[in-house]
Amino acid sequence: QNSPFPEIKPGQFAEIRVDFSPATFLRRPISVYDVDYEKNNLSLLIQVVGEGTKKLSGLKESETINLIYPLGNSFSLPEGQNALLIGGGIGVAPLLFLGRYLRDFQKQPTFLLGFRCAGLMVEITEFEKLGKVYITTDDGTAGEKGLVIHHSILKTDQLDFDIIYTCGPEVMMKAVGKYAVSRGIECEASLENTMACGFGACLCCAQKTIHGNKMVCQDGPVFKTSEIIWQT
Incomplete structure (x- = not known):
């Protein structure tokens, strides 16, 4: 433009x-x-x-x-230094810009990105310029084979992340939120509900939370995972 x-x-x-x-x-x-x-x-x-x-x-x-x-709203800036950004499929979309934003504030992003196969991966060069990148694919054609939530980096006892950000399929984000709770780490998710208007008028993006129904297009799309009532 x-x-x-x-x-x-x-x-x-x-x-x-x-x-x-x-x-x-x-x-x-x-x-x-x-x-x-x-x-x-x-x-x-x-x-x-x-x-x-x-x-x-x-x-x-x-x-x-x-x-x-x-x-919509935006991801918050963490008080700590280290952030883990977990994306699945097209849900990796908001994480590159988030990574740049974190680096601008002297934060250190680490990316964990999952795809169905290597053929559906995004170009990861720009991600690699910002921080360490870990990859999973369902069929093992790139990175570790399996779901992103099962990557070996999440199984270590020496994790040093102050916050987790996630975007992707709901079942994945729910699992990431559960994982964050188990590790005592704050977690934010960018929801991908259907949004037709962008202004909260059509009501098709309503999301149940512990604070009642929220419009993802206006109150979100970013929510703390601890506040979301998942449908899956």
Whole structure:
């Protein structure tokens, strides 16, 4: 875009209008993957899973899209030094920008990223510039074989993390939250509920918490895992 970006914080997202056809009329919520203020570039990471993302993936350079951003709250800045960022699949999207943010405040991020297979991995070079990166794949084609929550780094008794951030499938985030409790570590999750409007009007992103129902698009998408009432 030509105009300067508003301030964007890690964890916030954009609502993108694909077009006005019935199948893709509702906006798609997409996490902010990266921001380059010097080049005025905003990066969004998508995975083709339906008609909307299929159309987005087919856009050509110089084509324009309509988006509303930044929306939602953001990850908090830890008081301690070391942070573990756990992502699964397309849920790794908000973690790169979060890692940059942490480094800007002299924090040390470590990434634990899980994918179904090597062919679905994101480019990890930019992650490696920020901190140590550990990989798992379900089929063992890259990194350790198995689920991200079963990676050997989580089994050591010498963990030194002050906070855990996570984003990905709900069952994974629930397991990460449970793990954080067992280790006495604070944990925040970026939820991926369906969000059609981005302003809390459509009510389709309601999430049960210990404080009652919250709108993920307005009250979130980031919540402490200790406050979430998981559906899985």
